[in-house]
Amino acid sequence: MRFEEQLVELLPRLRRFARGLAGSAGDADDLCQAAIERALKSRDQWQDGTRLDSWMYRITRNLWIDERRAAGRRGVHTPIDDAVTQIAGDGTAEVEAGALRGDVDGAMARLPDEQREVVILVLVEGYAYREAAAILEVPIGTVTSRLARGRGTLMHLLGEAA
């Protein structure tokens, strides 16, 4: 199958992944567009016979991280990472958890970026730990610890019944 055709087939899943990362539909499709353009430009770097999905996910994720960092420098996004790690036992967070019960998007948005991407890759996209680690270019132990923290927060925010 041609490179472009494979990307077309991958597009629905890539949009899901991007939505999980970026949160909103518009941002997600902007991210997909940037990823596709990057992939077309860098197609020589993809080795036929290796998994195109992992390669595309890595491109998408790296673009997203770049964008988040740039936005952070511009002060566009409010850092939320610190608040989330202190959620357990925090009175304000308990109220927030109640308000978020049933809101998957809201709960996901409260995860730090590095936890959210692991949660999406493993729990939503179904990648094995080692595959997620390869996409994110981090050790497996980093994947499992981030996943554990992300899971804990989501269970807390979404309620026991998840």
Next chain:
Amino acid sequence: MTFDPATVAAFVDGELDDLTARRIAREAEGDSALAAEIARHRALKVRLTAHFAPIAEEEPPDRLRALLVDDRVDASLIGRRAAKRARFTPIHWGAIAASLVLGLTIGLRPWMPAADVADAGGTLVASGALAEALETQLASDQPADAAVHIGISFRDRKGRYCRSFEGGSLAGIGCREEGRWTLERTLGGKERKAYRQAASGDLAADAAAMMVGDPFDAATERAARDKGWPIERRERSTSVFLPSPLQIPPAVSRSIARKPAP
């Protein structure tokens, strides 16, 4: 509980070796706290999967497709794909998703023929020639004109044997549990030549995502068949906590099964 939280999470994620996974499954049968912990992890996973699944069913916007598709060459294919999808729009998906129990991870297609598919208590399973092919046919040794063509065979995260197949009007992935082949993925089959390549690509990607280890070579496939695809012990012990991915209320699945193939 003798298992730490990371091990329980790894169990739910299908990341443990077989021995440890069996130990946990067995332990959970007599340890309600462990069972509850497993159920909690599974519920979260199902919740997230169900939440994001509809996005992958949407028609990608033209601006993205336009980056990849040369309209002059592929217009007819795109038209047919659009027509195919129009029969089952995201709105339909939403309606069906709303009526399905938690656990839906994949889509049904309305042209699914009744003949090779049966409704077993709300789960779609292979029947007739399809069941026969999944049970007995070897990818390494099948007639070129076989009614059902077997693709790859592999083990999934739940320890089941799964096989991709392509038939006259239906393609998909079946996984064996409790003596039958549960249909985990379904797509229009090879009679729709325009989509054949697309369907194969989708199935390969789905299989890759489901797979633990490598796809079977001919010898492994034959050995698994000759043993009767034996995974019942592990399957029974884990299925207590997770509904099969294709749990469909009987009323819905009956209406789908009755719909004739176009």
